[in-house]
Amino acid sequence: MALKLGTRGSPLALAQARKVASALESAQRWPAGYVEILPFTTSGDRIQDRPLADVGGKGLWTKELDRALIEGEVHFCVHSMKDVESERPREIHLASVRPRGDMRDRLIGANSIDELPQGAKVGTSSPRRAAQLRSMRPDLQIVPIRGNVETRLKKVEHGEVDATLLASAGLKRLGITGVGTAIPVETLLPAPGQAVIGIECRTDDHMVQSVLSTISNGITFAAINAERAFTRALGGTCHSPVAALAIFDDGQLNFRAQIFSEDGTEIVEDKAIIDCGDEKTPAEMARRMLEKAPASIRSLFHPA
Numbered sequence: 001m002a003l004k005l006g007t008r009g010s011p012l013a014l015a016q017a018r019k020v021a022s023a024l025e026s027a028q029r030w031p032a033g034y035v036e037i038l039p040f041t042t043s044g045d046r047i048q049d050r051p052l053a054d055v056g057g058k059g060l061w062t063k064e065l066d067r068a069l070i071e072g073e074v075h076f077c078v079h080s081m082k083d084v085e086s087e088r089p090r091e092i093h094l095a096s097v098r099p100r101g102d103m104r105d106r107l108i109g110a111n112s113i114d115e116l117p118q119g120a121k122v123g124t125s126s127p128r129r130a131a132q133l134r135s136m137r138p139d140l141q142i143v144p145i146r147g148n149v150e151t152r153l154k155k156v157e158h159g160e161v162d163a164t165l166l167a168s169a170g171l172k173r174l175g176i177t178g179v180g181t182a183i184p185v186e187t188l189l190p191a192p193g194q195a196v197i198g199i200e201c202r203t204d205d206h207m208v209q210s211v212l213s214t215i216s217n218g219i220t221f222a223a224i225n226a227e228r229a230f231t232r233a234l235g236g237t238c239h240s241p242v243a244a245l246a247i248f249d250d251g252q253l254n255f256r257a258q259i260f261s262e263d264g265t266e267i268v269e270d271k272a273i274i275d276c277g278d279e280k281t282p283a284e285m286a287r288r289m290l291e292k293a294p295a296s297i298r299s300l301f302h303p304a
């Protein structure tokens, strides 16, 4: 029996799907050649003419894949965890995460944020990246930019924008090396789940769960569970300006988080050393941060 893998059809999504298929095959958990990759077009892929935040709605990157999984058209789906909402349907279970890649963002078009020319036009549709850039450089002109990684790189090359930010991990998985400058996480704290590939299957499919668990990374799992518990308690979506990162250090997690107003003038941040598996502390941190946040931040979140 072929194991059917559901994925988006973008070059990055397909590259990630192939990595997961080969991990399963080389772990000998599923015979070579027997993972069948089925690409799907999601709402996020279909809507290209406007920022997804304006479209509204939840799960634009996963809706069609979720349906295919629940209805049994595929056995599992491979996702960039950054694009997966923190609230998931109860029929769907996160069975496995691959070891986290480079979690930094890369700046394309300048050597550093400081070196961007006065008033430079920076293309990003990420509310987090926009707020972070505005907080450091209020003079920058932030413009929405859509399309896959290659399209965005071309827009910088052709001068449509002066610069953009892209995830290091995505560039590397596409085999694009040597472009831009990696920005330290102390300067640009990444999105929750950045650089993590996750694999979801049906909650009641214990056979597939056990196959997938063999290629899972426990440390990365603990990190994204903390980051996602934080986002869940905030009531944040991929349209909310939120950054969170858990880094494994000496048996514990060094957890840092930030929430922003859209214009980046207001930032609330916090950090804590937490135990692996502790989802309560990040959730409490989220509630405390929202309590002390000004209305310009609070209005962007919808805690339960």
Ligand SMILES: NCc1[nH]cc(CCC(=O)O)c1CC(=O)O
Residues within 6 Å of the ligand: 080, 081, 082, 083, 149, 165, 166, 167, 168, 169, 170, 171, 193, 194, 195, 196, 197
């Ligand atoms: N929002 C699109 C998206 N989703 C995941 C990645 C990169 C790979 C990752 O972070 O796992 C990207 C592109 C980017 O932000 O540059």
